[in-house]
Structures are given as structure tokens and as C-alpha cells.
Amino acid sequence: MSIEVIRTPAKLRERAFSLRGTGSRIALVPTMGALHEGHLSLLRKARPLCDTLIMSIFVNPTQFAAGEDLDRYPRDESTDLALATECGVDIAFCPTPRDMYPEGYQTRITLPKLAAPMCGAKRPGHFDGVATVVSKLFNAALPHLAVFGEKDFQQLAILRQLNADLDFGIEILGGAIVREADGLALSSRNVYLSAEERKQAPRLQQGLQAAAQRFAEGVTDASVLLSAARAIVGSAPLAQIEYLELRSAKTLEDVREVTEPSLIAVAARFGNTRLIDNLVLVP
Amino acid sequence: MSIEVIRTPAKLRERAFSLRGTGSRIALVPTMGALHEGHLSLLRKARPLCDTLIMSIFVNPTQFAAGEDLDRYPRDESTDLALATECGVDIAFCPTPRDMYPEGYQTRITLPKLAAPMCGAKRPGHFDGVATVVSKLFNAALPHLAVFGEKDFQQLAILRQLNADLDFGIEILGGAIVREADGLALSSRNVYLSAEERKQAPRLQQGLQAAAQRFAEGVTDASVLLSAARAIVGSAPLAQIEYLELRSAKTLEDVREVTEPSLIAVAARFGNTRLIDNLVLVP
Numbered sequence: 117m118s119i120e121v122i123r124t125p126a127k128l129r130e131r132a133f134s135l136r137g138t139g140s141r142i143a144l145v146p147t148m149g150a151l152h153e154g155h156l157s158l159l160r161k162a163r164p165l166c167d168t169l170i171m172s173i174f175v176n177p178t179q180f181a182a183g184e185d186l187d188r189y190p191r192d193e194s195t196d197l198a199l200a201t202e203c204g205v206d207i208a209f210c211p212t213p214r215d216m217y218p219e220g221y222q223t224r225i226t227l228p229k230l231a232a233p234m235c236g237a238k239r240p241g242h243f244d245g246v247a248t249v250v251s252k253l254f255n256a257a258l259p260h261l262a263v264f265g266e267k268d269f270q271q272l273a274i275l276r277q278l279n280a281d282l283d284f285g286i287e288i289l290g291g292a293i294v295r296e297a298d299g300l301a302l303s304s305r306n307v308y309l310s311a312e313e314r315k316q317a318p319r320l321q322q323g324l325q326a327a328a329q330r331f332a333e334g335v336t337d338a339s340v341l342l343s344a345a346r347a348i349v350g351s352a353p354l355a356q357i358e359y360l361e362l363r364s365a366k367t368l369e370d371v372r373e374v375t376e377p378s379l380i381a382v383a384a385r386f387g388n389t390r391l392i393d394n395l396v397l398v399p
Numbered sequence: 400m401s402i403e404v405i406r407t408p409a410k411l412r413e414r415a416f417s418l419r420g421t422g423s424r425i426a427l428v429p430t431m432g433a434l435h436e437g438h439l440s441l442l443r444k445a446r447p448l449c450d451t452l453i454m455s456i457f458v459n460p461t462q463f464a465a466g467e468d469l470d471r472y473p474r475d476e477s478t479d480l481a482l483a484t485e486c487g488v489d490i491a492f493c494p495t496p497r498d499m500y501p502e503g504y505q506t507r508i509t510l511p512k513l514a515a516p517m518c519g520a521k522r523p524g525h526f527d528g529v530a531t532v533v534s535k536l537f538n539a540a541l542p543h544l545a546v547f548g549e550k551d552f553q554q555l556a557i558l559r560q561l562n563a564d565l566d567f568g569i570e571i572l573g574g575a576i577v578r579e580a581d582g583l584a585l586s587s588r589n590v591y592l593s594a595e596e597r598k599q600a601p602r603l604q605q606g607l608q609a610a611a612q613r614f615a616e617g618v619t620d621a622s623v624l625l626s627a628a629r630a631i632v633g634s635a636p637l638a639q640i641e642y643l644e645l646r647s648a649k650t651l652e653d654v655r656e657v658t659e660p661s662l663i664a665v666a667a668r669f670g671n672t673r674l675i676d677n678l679v680l681v682p
Contacts, residue, residue: 136420137420220563221564223508223530225506225507225509226506228507255565280501280503281535282506283412283538285412
């Protein structure tokens with residue numbers, strides 16, 4: 117059976133209410149397209165947990181700050197739809213920016229605490245754009261569950277809080293980071309990397325692993341753990357570190373000592389390409 | 400049959416999905432309680448248009464600015480429930496602030512353009528609070544239609560835009576202002592007025608009517624129409640005018656000349672009591 121493509125929020129919401137009425141359990145996997153194994157792993161995670169699997173493809177302009185890569189972000193709808201079909205997606209929601217943000221559109225959703233640090237500090241308005249578009253996707257797809265990748269850990273924390281705060285009643289699941297053989301986290305932005313940048317990019321993951329190694333040896337002091345990570349990441353000549361931080365995995369507040377599950381997260385630029393990675397240290 | 404009282408958003412959403420599944424058409428009338436004939440007229444408007452009539456009672460703290468009347472706002476749930484029952488309400492949604500804003504709550508919804516002028520300029524954060532709580536009510540009640548009073552004209556404009564922007568797919572209806580015999584618009588805050596303030600309060604409506612009279616005579620210049628209104632409202636010694644403005648009824652942008660449906664709106668304080676009123680001039 118071929119995949120069903122829906123292009124407006126109103127049509128998807130109508131379809132979702134009708135599916136809900138027949139008792140169908142709906143899962144949503146939001147994406148910006150340019151699907152890689154990371155996305156596909158989210159679809160495979162959702163598939164057995166639902167009756168109707170909806171995937172959205174929307175490169176959301178409001179989550180790109182001025183000067184970011186909105187225009188060159190990779191787009192290939194037909195390949196994405198073929199991959200989605202292979203993974204058992206029932207409905208692909210593929211709106212245009214005009215479908216999502218018609219003339220006169222102005223509503224903005226913000227989570228000031230969770231969006232303040234890390235990527236939120238470096239990408240003004242980014243998480244407002246994410247929270248707003250995902251609220252629209254939740255209202256359109258009315259899912260019972262939704263799956264988001266853990267590579268965007270801060271995004272996942274924000275969306276869990278958004279879901280609770282606005283009473284969406286959705287079960288939010290995280291999907292583990294999928295990596296290349298050399299440890300680089302999969303990202304649609306990896307295609308931007310030059311050969312030399314690509315060679316150095318795995319240092320992000322290696323730095324996080326160095327911190328995890330020290331933690332496994334009994335070190336809980338944040339500054340020591342971060343130094344271990346920084347030594348490795350900083351040894352990549354092309355990496356410009358944007359942040360490298362240890363924070364509570366729940367509240368994203370700074371931690372000095374790892375006494376609760378704690379996120380160690382890094383963002384770095386390789387030329388114009390911004391990459392992120394993270395792992396969680398669990399005492 | 401006695402009215403059903405639900406106290407948490409999660410329970411109401413579950414109930415609403417179940418009602419939707421049986422084909423029931425749901426109407427929502429949000430209130431802050433202290434019901435008067437204005438509220439009851441909204442219930443009577445909604446009743447024949449739906450199968451299940453839901454009324455919410457929630458004095459929403461986030462829409463009161465510091466120093467406003469949150470603490471003294473009138474509350475009488477049992478009287479409200481009796482009135483609601485008389486008007487055929489099926490479900491009363493009566494959450495506590497803690498049910499709506501649990502520990503850690505942080506999401507805020509803003510409509511920067513429509514919320515900027517008039518009451519938005521005078522009550523910092525007010526319309527963020529309104530847009531946020533109504534989004535929560537929409538998500539909990541999943542109504543097909545919702546009715547709001549036209550006395551709060553700016554609020555109604557904001558909620559129409561919110562509904563469109565976040566894809567709620569709800570039919571939003573306005574209910575005409577209900578007035579005392581002497582023209583004063585009904586408001587739960589009228590009980591705050593002293594005898595002398597109460598006597599002067601109808602000047603708001605009389606001022607708007609004076610402008611409407613000049614408009615009926617062919618005057619379309621905003622400054623002339625506003626002067627006519629100001630002469631009457633300003634003749635009430637106890638009235639301190641907060642604003643008296645003519646704006647597009649659709650965009651709430653300033654108008655110099657009434658060439659499209661235009662809102663003439665007033666806010667004034669009588670002592671500590673803030674009253675608003677409005678009417679729409681239609682060319």
C-alpha cells in the first residue's frame with residue numbers, strides 16, 4: 117500500500133480525529149526530512165507501538181536564526197517518502213511554510229528556563245520555533261505517542277515539558293543516538309563537512325567518552341570531567357567549541373558534582389557546520 | 400440530571416476524546432466564575448449548537464499583573480454551578496491553579512501584534528496569560544466550538560488568531576455585550592464600584608454611543624469621533640481614562656478614518672476598579 121501524503125494541518129487534524137474515533141493508536145515522528153538512519157530508527161521504534169504511524173517532513177523556518185542554514189538545508193521529498201514507506205509510515209505530513217504560517221500568523225510559544233542554556237543561548241529563538249511548530253504538529257496529528265531523537269537532548273527536554281504544560285497528554289519517547297562506525301553522531305548536516313572536517317568530527321564523541329571513562333573510574337567533579345572532554349575535543353584543530361557543559365538531565369541546570377543523571381553536551385563548529393553531541397552520566 | 404464536575408486537564412481530555420468518539424459535538428464556554436447574565440447569554444448561545452456543553456471556571460492567576468485584583472476577584476463555585484446547571488451545562492471544568500500550573504510549569508504563549516495595544520499595553524503579560532490558559536482549555540476540552548464575550552473584544556481577536564495559528568480547528572463565536580438598564584456593560588468587577596462610581600460608570604457606554612451617533616450622521620474622521628466620546632466619558636468626575644481608541648476591528652491597528660469595520664474601545668478606572676467597553680462601527 118502506498119503512503120498517504122497530507123499537506124495541511126486542518127486535513128491532518130480531521131483525519132486524526134477520525135482515526136481516534138475508530139480506536140486507532142497514533143504515533144508521530146516529526147522530522148525536517150533529509151532522512152538518515154537516525155530518523156529511521158525513530159520510525160522503527162514507533163512502528164510496533166501504534167496502529168497509525170505519522171511522519172512529518174517540514175523544514176521549519178522559524179527555528180532557524182538569521183544567518184543559519186535554512187536555505188541550504190538538504191531537501192529531497194521523494195527519497196524521504198520512499199524511505200518512510202519502507203519503514204511502514206502510514207501518513208506523511210508535508211506542509212509548505214505557507215500552510216503552516218499563513219498571512220497574519222503571529223503566535224509564539226516559549227519555555228524560558230529550559231531554552232535558556234546551551235543551544236538556546238547560541239541560537240536565538242530556535243527553541244521558540246521548535247516548541248511552536250511541534251505544538252502545531254501535536255494539534256494536527258493528535259498522537260498518542262511521539263518519538264524524538266536524543267541527539268537533540270535539550271529539544272527533547274523542552275518538548276516533554278511543553279507536552280506536560282499544555283496538556284497534550286502525549287507519551288513522549290526518546291530514541292538513542294545512531295552513530296557512524298567511527299562514533300560521529302548521524303546528522304543531516306554531516307553532508308556539509310569537508311573531508312578534513314569529517315575526519316576530525318568524531319572527536320566530539322571521543323571527548324564525551326573520555327569524560328564517561330573518568331566518571332566510570334569514580335570522578336564526579338564536573339570540572340574534572342569537562343577538562344577530560346575538552347582535552348580531546350580541543351585537540352581537533354578545526355573544531356571551534358561553542359559549549360561543553362555538564363547539566364542536570366532533568367532540569368538542565370548546572371551541576372558541579374554528578375549526583376543525579378547528568379547530561380554532558382557539546383556543540384562545536386567545523387567551518388560553517390555546527391555539530392552537537394551528548395551523553396548522560398548515570399550515578 | 401446533575402452537572403458533572405471535572406477538576407484536572409488530563410481527565411477532561413480523556414472525556415473529550417471519548418465524547419468525540421461517539422460523535423458528540425462539544426462546545427466550550429471558558430469563564431472565571433462569578434457568573435452574571437453576560438456569561439449566561441454565552442451558555443444559552445452555545446447550548447443549541449452542541450451536544451455536550453462544557454463550561455470552565457478558573458480564575459487564572461497568570462493573566463493578572465502584579466497589583467491587580469487576583470486575590471479579591473469574586474469566587475462562588477456553588478452558585479456558579481447552580482446557574483450553569485440551569486443553563487444546561489453538562490460538564491463544569493473547575494481546576495485549581497496547581498492542577499493547571501504544576502511545579503516546574505513554564506510554557507508561555509504570546510501573540511505580539513494583537514496583544515500590543517489597548518489592554519495589552521496597560522496590563523503587562525495579561526494576554527500571554529489568556530492565550531496560554533485558553534490553549535490549555537482547548538487541549539483539555541477539544542471543543543468543536545467555543546464562545547467568548549465581545550466585551551473583551553481584544554481578547555476575542557487574540558483567541559481567533561491563536562485558534563488559527565495553532566491549528567485548533569475550533570469555530571470561535573462572539574457573544575454580544577449584555578448591559579444593565581442604564582447601559583453599563585455587565586462585568587464581575589461591577590460589584591467593586593461604590594454607589595457614586597456605579598452612578599457614573601454608564602458614561603463609558605454613553606461616550607461610545609455619542610461617537611456612534613456622529614458616525615451615523617456621516618462623520619468618519621477618527622479624531623472627531625473620539626472627541627465626541629471623550630467629551631462624555633471625561634464628564635464623569637470619577638473616571639480616569641486609560642485609553643479611548645479607534646482601531647481596525649480585524650487587525651486592531653490604528654485607523655484615522657472609518658473605512659472598514661472599526662472598534663471604538665474604552666478602558667477607565669473608577670477608583671481601583673478598571674472597566675472596559677466597546678462597540679464596532681460598520682461603514
